[in-house]
Amino acid sequence: MKTDELREKYLDFFQSKGCTRCPSDVLVPAWDPSVLFTPAGMNQFKDHFLGKVKLDFTKATTCQKCLRTGDIDNVGRTAFHHTFFEMLGNFSFGDYFKEEAIHWAWEFLTDKKWLGIPGERLSVTVYKDDDEAHGIWHNKIGLPDARIVRMDEDENFWPASAPSEGPDGVCGPCSEIYYQLEGGGEVEIWNLVFTQFNRIGDPVKGDPAGNLHPLPSKNIDTGMGLERTASVLQGVPTNFHIDSLFPIVEAAAEVCGVKYEYQSDNGRRLRRITDHARASVFTIHENVYPGAKDARYVIRRLIRRAVLDGYQMNLREPFLYKLTEAVAQSAKVPYPELSQTTARVAEAIQAEEKAFFDTIDGGMKRIEKLFTQMKSDSQVMVPGIEAADLQKTYGVPPELVQTLAAEQNFTFDWNGYGEAMDQHAKDSGAGQVVLFQTGPLETLKEALRETPFVGYEKTQSDAVVKGIITGESEKGDEGKLLSHVGRPSDTPLRLVLNQSPFYGESGGQVGDVGVIESDGFTFQVTDTQRHAALIVHHGTLVRGAIREGDEVTAKVDIDHRTALARAHSATHILHHALHNHVGRHAEQQGSKVEADRLRFDFTNPKAIPDPTLALIETDVLAMVNDSKEIRWDTVSLADAREAGAMMLFGEKYPDPCRMVSMGDFSRELCGGTHLTNTSQVEAFEVVVEESVSTGTRRIEALTGKRALEHRKQTQELLASVAKRIGCDPSQAEAAVVQLTTEVRALKKEVSAGKSAEHPNEFTVSKSESSTDTSDYQAVRGSVRAITRRLNVSISDVVERIDSLLADRKRLIEELKTATAGGQLSADDLIAGGETIGDTLVVVAETPGANPNIMRGWIDQIRKKSDGGSAVLLASVAGEKVVLVGGLSKSLVAQGLKAGDWVGAAASAVGGGGGGRPDMAQAGGKDPSKLPQALEQAKATMRKNLG
């Protein structure tokens, strides 16, 4: 039976029993902070089990994507372990119980219409005290006693050992179903959990079950491993040989250029690569990229582990990403959406691989050296400090070091590793602060439970002071609860009210500001935060005295609130425009909404080109100008979904939820405060588009007053650039190009020793391209082109222009000085030389000439003289003397060296230097001795040639 067929049959079967078929939850449930990855089918029904949510159904069945890392070291080594796998499940929330759960499992497994497994191949376990389950299996199903094993609480209870060890809460016995393999041995394929107890307190002595109280509403939670059951039905040796996984193994063998052999080291590696490729593709598909923390770190580890396997098969270039297509292909029936993101996913995997391959050589050499050293020292434990260093220097995760160590039978010092990393964190100032949940806010939360928010419809309301707390520590729960504060001061305080129109920072929108006041005091609110369901007003007492129980008026600063609303509503419009112009994958990854400023992070592998960015902006402005109504309604989650409301991957929303709609084009579930019409956004301007991390881009934009100010500043900037350069703003961009080009050319001339004349003032030559300064888009385009040309941020443009103009002036001065020296010519110098034998000797001071110019003359003189030549020139710049000397080839052939000649002269002016035999340069510090030095140089050459 094919895997896809098995999955369908299972879901079909339980649907036929009245279970509602629900889709798999996401793999990384952002809504559930208690897990990094969905570990089992029941995770999405946690609140159902606890009776926290209204139930639309009481029976469900799913096939859930799961990821577990507990057995990560067994992946590839054993037949049945995975990190990523699918789990088939059926669930009852106070509906059917043990009797049906057991009967249905048996029917599905053995009935010819379904799996048709011969009954004698199956055996079961039950919890030792669960006579009820034993009775059903034995008396009703007819399983002989020999095939029903009673097990202890550590094996057949959920959570394991709960009766004697806890935790308190919902728990229950399980019954596992085993399949006898062809060649002997058995595998567990299905686990039925009967959650029927509430555990309270410690057990009575000698009676571990004495603390278990029957639940009024009993639940069923079962899980059947899809891959494992498929492998049993297909009679293959491991999960990796089933029809849906083996094509990936084969693709991996091809990509790695090795043959797949079941028993070999490479066989194990290819199976591990297959597993890790699946885990990475499914996770990155959900926009969770490899990184340094939490789920992202797990994905980094999996990719790096796979890379290490590849490395051991002699691969030195990224390869894992090439399996993305094979993974998507293998899952195309249940998860066709994977095929839509293969390019993005592959790119992310490749980037992570490349980063690791860049350092892996160094890391592996270090590890090998370490292991060799350990062996020769008879050590067996890898020191934690080494692992910490490997991680910091080479990016080798400690778990990989541990795995490699285990292959050598070494153990790993996790304590030492932890200490080394703590020390590192301390050294780099990133130590963690432990927060205890016993502070003043937690105390208030116990008493008040929540602060009702009344600020959607109004910005002012009556309220009562419920808590006064010292300190302002952002989100921490520190400080003291006070009953009153007697006089105003600068000391930061926090107030909690019985209700509030102030929006506490959440969902990316920053908190409101304003005042809370009564006849007796004024409290200036500078920020509003949330502590769970409490709204916490941060600020200072600026007038009077405040007392707990005071009746007050809370007034939100309307201008600030409106500026926030402009930015928030614009964020929704931008989100929509991104979908139009970049694609549906451009999903929100994070956002920050401030007064007339917004930051929006979204999924996209590449930078957005300028023309597309312009289209996005135009689109947003069009929707603003369309004056569409903005409204919000409280609707059921199902209705919101029906209406096509944008929901974020992995986010769990309350039901009912708040849906914000704009015209017909945008619906998002959102708790923020908004405008009532899109036209109130007034203005919108994108100011930044940049990368945040692999696969995530950021747009920063301005709205309202800020956008208009930015426009004005942009226009002023072009004007002030033009003014400084001395041209019309329409010519500014071309002038900046001309200025930078000219400065570059001047630098070249100076270093080449040229001596050209340049006008003192920079004059702009008429350019073809000019900016239409009445068109703002054109103005902004010019400003952007100028900042790019100058390679500075917009705020540094003017300064950069000034420094370019100063550079230009200085370079022209230098050239002028050189030109002064250049009133001499090679011919003048030859005329002033003397001829000794057939050698021309020129020793002269050339005022103002720089070394480049001097070398140029020496070359010319050597060319112009028929016989040999020896030239030594000198100039004085400030307190320094520069000497350059050159000899013709014929003299060098006689054994003379320019370096010696120039060096001797330089020592006469208190310096030294050297160079090649035919050309050398030296410096000196004593210009007053230059005449003697030159005389000495002449004398030396006369002697040499005489």
Ligand SMILES: [Zn+2]
């Ligand atoms: Zn929103």
